[in-house]
Amino acid sequence: xxxxxxxxxxxIGIILFWTVEDMPAFGDPQAPATQYTGKLYVESVLxxxxxxxxxxxxxxxxxxxxxxxxxxxxxTAGISVxxxxxxxxxx
Amino acid sequence: xxxxxxxxxxxxxxxxxxxxxxxxxxxHGALGAGGGFQGGVVFAASFILMTVAFGLTSVRKRLxxxxxxxxxxxxxxxxxxxxxxxxxxxGNYLEYGVIETILGIPHLHGYLLDAVExxxxxxxxxxMTSIICDMADKGGESS
Numbered sequence: 663x664x665x666x667x668x669x670x671x672x673x674i675g676i677i678l679f680w681t682v683e684d685m686p687a688f689g690d691p692q693a694p695a696t697q698y699t700g701k702l703y704v705e706s707v708l709x710x711x712x713x714x715x716x717x718x719x720x721x722x723x724x725x726x727x728x729x730x731x732x733x734x735x736x737x738t739a740g741i742s743v744x745x746x747x748x749x750x751x752x753x
Numbered sequence: 754x755x756x757x758x759x760x761x762x763x764x765x766x767x768x769x770x771x772x773x774x775x776x777x778x779x780x781h782g783a784l785g786a787g788g789g790f791q792g793g794v795v796f797a798a799s800f801i802l803m804t805v806a807f808g809l810t811s812v813r814k815r816l817x818x819x820x821x822x823x824x825x826x827x828x829x830x831x832x833x834x835x836x837x838x839x840x841x842x843x844g845n846y847l848e849y850g851v852i853e854t855i856l857g858i859p860h861l862h863g864y865l866l867d868a869v870e871x872x873x874x875x876x877x878x879x880x881m882t883s884i885i886c887d888m889a890d891k892g893g894e895s896s
Contacts (some may be wrong), residue, residue: 711863722864727846733832
């Protein structure tokens with residue numbers, strides 16, 4: 663059983679190391695991740711919104727509705743814990 | 754736990770700095786690393802430290818159950834209210850640029866983003882503190 667587990671780990675590990683060499687280098691400007699939407703955001707955040715932090719601009723402005731949903735999810739979790747654990751007390 | 758001088762003294766010194774740092778992280782969201790989620794969690798961490806060091810009663814004295822619920826609703830109301838304001842100004846929901854164009858104030862878009870981050874921070878702080886307080890509470894000890 664332990665030999666089988668070791669074989670499985672080695673097999674998956676070799677595959678993972680094998681794929682590492684196909685990944686783009688760190689900070690490569692020719693990588694696909696920096697070619698399309700990333701380039702668009704880097705170019706258009708400052709004229710569109712006027713703040714420096716691209717991450718905040720995407721989080722709160724371009725994807726604002728999504729972030730509102732995330733906050734509602736956290737709020738729902740808190741309300742659920744309150745309703746389950748706080749018995750007998752007033753809200 | 755109540756008699757431990759080291760924990761109490763270190764917490765008394767550390768809590769104000771943690772809270773100021775949390776406010777810095779929330780307000781700094783538009784300029785550098787930071788944001789409402791991170792800052793809210795750091796702010797809640799200061800209340801968790803107070804729960805560990807001084808007990809639940811002292812946290813309840815500063816942030817009662819009623820105000821925790823009020824704060825968590827207030828944060829979402831700030832966020833959704835700014836979205837509705839954009840709707841009233843004739844744009845889409847959460848389209849902050851419309852307000853900047855109509856009122857003519859420069860950089861208003863960034864300030865609205867800051868307000869939204871503050872709303873997120875208030876909600877996250879209240880919910881995290883609420884979860885910790887409810888779990889540490891032994892059945893109506895200090896509620």
